[in-house]
């Protein structure tokens with residue numbers, strides 16, 4: 001579709017910015033890394049999937065680190081090495097995450113904890129490790145990936161995921177309050193976007209006012225908006241990028 005495929009020419013909107021992106025080997029994180037590189041940012045990328053990450057690093061010139069966002073030592077190492085390589089950090093995008101489907105009875109405690117650990121605690125951990133760097137640069141930004149489920153948790157059999165994404169939204173709002181006025185923190189809440197995460201779910205497009213699923217680049221563009229000073233008066237916001245699902 002023309003409106004999803006056409007990319008405006010890069011405008012160097014992130015020239016001089018130094019940004020950490022998690023979950024960069026795939027889907028929304030990958031599209032964000034590609035867009036941010038085209039906009040002139042220096043990037044530090046993290047993911048569990050090292051092969052995808054290294055391939056992306058070659059095409060974008062980014063610094064890439066295999067890291068598990070739930071592992072403090074591994075996040076700390078990646079952040080410190082990335083900051084040293086880039087000369088600092090003034091932006092973070094937390095796109096690493098996992099989806100879990102299953103009813104409350106089907107999902108056991110171990111799986112429940114894993115989803116909350118990656119989606120909420122992993123996001124917190126990355127922010128925490130980056131914070132000493134972010135605080136050095138007024139106007140630094142944090143963008144976390146919530147979900148349409150953060151706003152309207154009505155998809156059946158996704159209670160663990162919806163709980164984790166509600167947590168990401170409130171974590172981000174609490175950070176926005178705590179870190180203002182120097183650092184802005186916002187949540188992007190995508191609907192169903194065509195990525196490897198959702199390969200087996202293609203949903204009913206009639207749930208979407210725009211009658212189609214989203215593309216990773218469309219989410220990446222909203223993350224770009226919240227990372228540049230074009231959104232200078234926006235903090236603690238939840239931006240629905242969901243084709244109208246959450247009100248439709």
Ligand SMILES: NC(=O)c1ccc[n+]([C@@H]2O[C@H](COP(=O)([O-])OP(=O)(O)OC[C@H]3O[C@@H](n4cnc5c(N)ncnc54)[C@H](O)[C@@H]3O)[C@@H](O)[C@H]2O)c1
Nearest residue numbers: 023026027028047048068069096097145147192193195197
């Ligand atoms: N695709 C959608 O429809 C959709 C909708 C709403 C929200 N989201 C959210 O957007 C974000 C990106 O989703 P996506 O669709 O691009 O998924 P994806 O599966 O394509 O990519 C997620 C990436 O996160 C990485 N990852 C997972 N656990 C990790 C860990 N512990 N440490 C480091 N990296 C880890 C994976 O290796 C993968 O590369 C997620 O937070 C997801 O919940 C996606």
